[in-house]
Amino acid sequence: MMENNMNTTTNEKLFDALLRVAADEALREEMDALPPDEELNKMYPRTKSLDKKVNAVIKREFRAIRMKRAILTFTKIAAGISLFTVLTGALLMSVEASRNFILNALIDIRGDYIAIDFSIGAMPTTEYTGIVLDYLPEGLELISSQSLRRMNTKIFASDTGDSLIVQQMAGEHLSINIDNEYMEFSERRLRMGTARIFETVDEYSYSVVMWEVGTDVFKVTGTFDIETLIKISENLRVN
Amino acid sequence: MLYPLKNIESVWSFNYFEWEIVWEGNMDNELAIRKIYDAYYGVMMKIAIGILKDYALAEDAVSISLVKINRNLDFLDKLTGYQKRGYIVNIVKNTSRDILRKRGKDSVIKDVTDDFFDTLHGCEDDILDDLIMKEGCASIKKAIKSLPDKLREVVYLFAVYQQSHEEISQKLGITGNASKMRLHRAKQKIKKLLAGENDGK
Numbered sequence: 164m165m166e167n168n169m170n171t172t173t174n175e176k177l178f179d180a181l182l183r184v185a186a187d188e189a190l191r192e193e194m195d196a197l198p199p200d201e202e203l204n205k206m207y208p209r210t211k212s213l214d215k216k217v218n219a220v221i222k223r224e225f226r227a228i229r230m231k232r233a234i235l236t237f238t239k240i241a242a243g244i245s246l247f248t249v250l251t252g253a254l255l256m257s258v259e260a261s262r263n264f265i266l267n268a269l270i271d272i273r274g275d276y277i278a279i280d281f282s283i284g285a286m287p288t289t290e291y292t293g294i295v296l297d298y299l300p301e302g303l304e305l306i307s308s309q310s311l312r313r314m315n316t317k318i319f320a321s322d323t324g325d326s327l328i329v330q331q332m333a334g335e336h337l338s339i340n341i342d343n344e345y346m347e348f349s350e351r352r353l354r355m356g357t358a359r360i361f362e363t364v365d366e367y368s369y370s371v372v373m374w375e376v377g378t379d380v381f382k383v384t385g386t387f388d389i390e391t392l393i394k395i396s397e398n399l400r401v402n
Numbered sequence: 403m404l405y406p407l408k409n410i411e412s413v414w415s416f417n418y419f420e421w422e423i424v425w426e427g428n429m430d431n432e433l434a435i436r437k438i439y440d441a442y443y444g445v446m447m448k449i450a451i452g453i454l455k456d457y458a459l460a461e462d463a464v465s466i467s468l469v470k471i472n473r474n475l476d477f478l479d480k481l482t483g484y485q486k487r488g489y490i491v492n493i494v495k496n497t498s499r500d501i502l503r504k505r506g507k508d509s510v511i512k513d514v515t516d517d518f519f520d521t522l523h524g525c526e527d528d529i530l531d532d533l534i535m536k537e538g539c540a541s542i543k544k545a546i547k548s549l550p551d552k553l554r555e556v557v558y559l560f561a562v563y564q565q566s567h568e569e570i571s572q573k574l575g576i577t578g579n580a581s582k583m584r585l586h587r588a589k590q591k592i593k594k595l596l597a598g599e600n601d602g603k
Contacts, residue, residue: 178589178593179561181539181542182542182546182557182561182589182592183561183562184539185539185540185542185543185546185561186543186546186557186558186561186562187485187561187562188539188543189543189546189547189558190484190485190488190558190562191484191488192543192547193488193547194484194487194488194491195484197445197448197487197491200441200442200444200445200487201444202444203444203445203447203448204443204444205444206444206448207443207444207447207448207451209443210461212458212461213443213447213461213464213465216461216462216464216465217439217464217465217468219465220465220466220468220469221432221435221436221468221469221472224469224472225431225432
């Protein structure tokens with residue numbers, strides 16, 4: 164009986180080994196039976212609709228990946244509350260210690276980035292409260308909200324891969340660099356004042372709308388077209 | 403003094419810096435997927451049209467398959483030649499069948515022999531095993547080719563790509579137990595076919 168069991172186990176192992184070899188050969192023959200890829204690519208030429216569908220899913224897929232990583236980054240930043248406050252102040256100030264800020268934002272457009280220095284203002288006397296968006300594109304849901312003493316951040320995302328980040332920051336000791344390789348910079352007069360607009364020229368990237376109110380800087384970054392971002396910005400208020 | 407973007411690695415200014423750097427890292431994967439699309443779109447369309455019989459649906463299947471391929475890019479990178487092609491073909495077949503199923507037009511006829519093999523009694527297995535061990539690889543290969551698609555794809559994933567049942571279940575959208583059952587049925591069917599072949603000699 165025991166010998167039979169051992170034979171069965173051995174047979175099963177042998178069968179599995181043969182199965183692996185046979186399956187590999189069967190797969191090879193099945194693939195070889197298909198015409199070569201070059202021939203099939205000619206038989207089924209790419210159409211505009213196929214390319215459009217593929218581009219759309221790839222775009223969504225990689226936006227989703229970028230969004231997840233951005234969220235992780237935001238979470239890491241928000242986790243070090245006091246450290247973050249010190250960093251945005253002290254770290255940049257350690258570089259800019261001797262620099263004199265002017266009242267308005269100093270914009271320095273370089274070859275591959277645009278640098279914006281915001282002015283020294285009075286320390287905010289009140290704690291930041293919430294940002295309220297009276298207009299939000301369809302499908303967006305709030306996935307993260309951080310309210311710190313000198314920064315408010317809200318992150319929104321949708322199932323289709325669109326994302327939106329809204330920030331309110333103290334303008335004191337504030338320096339922002341924005342990569343302008345894929346962006347066109349302009350200034351526009353909006354409802355809340357003069358806004359700096361960074362419109363992406365890459366369909367897979369993001370646009371930014373930024374403006375100041377008093378000593379506060381507001382920054383809206385998202386995957387939407389610039390007019391939508393402007394509409395979101397103009398319908399933003401603080402509680 | 404202002405730092406160029408790429409030099410800012412540790413400044414916690416605003417996360418867009420890290421975001422942009424991460425975006426650059428993703429470009430490799432995005433390029434890899436586009437290369438796969440460029441190389442294999444013909445075979446993907448052929449397989450999808452073969453199942454779906456509709457060009458527009460086939461295009462949907464191809465685009466969805468690329469997302470699945472992207473999520474298995476690390477594994478796919480280890481494959482070459484027919485194995486890589488086979489893996490991609492497998493994904494497209496599965497995606498196409500999913501689309502058919504969702505449209506309620508799953509035309510895959512339930513293999514009635516699945517029920518038959520469910521009724522096989524254990525006491526016959528030993529006899530079959532003895533017969534099978536005398537057969538060569540070629541016969542098993544022939545038997546694999548005659549398996550229904552659903553069983554054959556599990557055999558390929560398990561035996562060729564050495565995926566676990568958990569991995570197979572995720573790829574095929576079935577439970578781990580269903581994966582084990584399909585493999586078991588596939589093996590039983592192969593053994594039965596071999597035994598039947600042997601009887602005929």
